Amino acid sequence: MLHSEPHLLAIYALLVAVTIVVQVGAAAMTVGLPYLSSPRDAQKPLGTVPERLRRTVDNSVTALALVAPAVLLIEIGGVAIPQTVLAMQIFVAARIAFAVLYPLGIPYARTAVWAAGFLATLFLYLIALTAPLR
């Protein structure tokens, strides 16, 4: 189940969806559901942790948008190798760590796991692009 890139991608997408739910829940506790369901014409600060979660969601969505095409290129091109599965496993693990470290406000480690996920993504593109040469 954790041994195919598209499967890991779908799992990460689900984790991002869960992060969104947690963010909405945290914001509901500080500013309340009536504000959240209003059109929010006047922006209210959400409070430290919900704002961190909002930035976590933004960063996770960006990471998801960047990794998804690489996984598709590898799958459609039929160029998966054991290392691409490993890279996707590292990506998902790093992004889970990111989503825990950011709301807790832990510096450096957060940036380190972000970099791990980003490098795993770059590796996938490298394989997708150089596969026709192999």
Added chain:
Amino acid sequence: MSPELTALTLAALLQALQFALFAIPANRELGPGYTMSARDRDPSRPLSDKAARLQRALNNHFEGLILFTIACVAITLADKSNALTAACAFTYLGARTLYVPAYYYGLNPWRSLIWAVGFLATLLMLLAAIL
């Protein structure tokens, strides 16, 4: 083409339409002089509430669309397309279409409920893809 991919293509077209719906009032309010600049500073006059709502609806759909894209592609690649996943895909499309007027007119709490319908449809598809 699987029904999910048809819904996905229509959702991307909806996003293009949302972009136009936002860009036209934004350019009329701020002027092309500002919108075509590097926008180093905020505009001297902020967007009207209605145009700002269209902008937030557009940005929110980018987020929804990324998750929905993965759901549609994962279902199609894994050959897991069935009546339920197809119904979810078109439910998403319907919800995201209704979301735009719901945001524009400030329909409270309907906008949030419509958002939740689209979000749950995506979640069901992602679960169907991995289970």
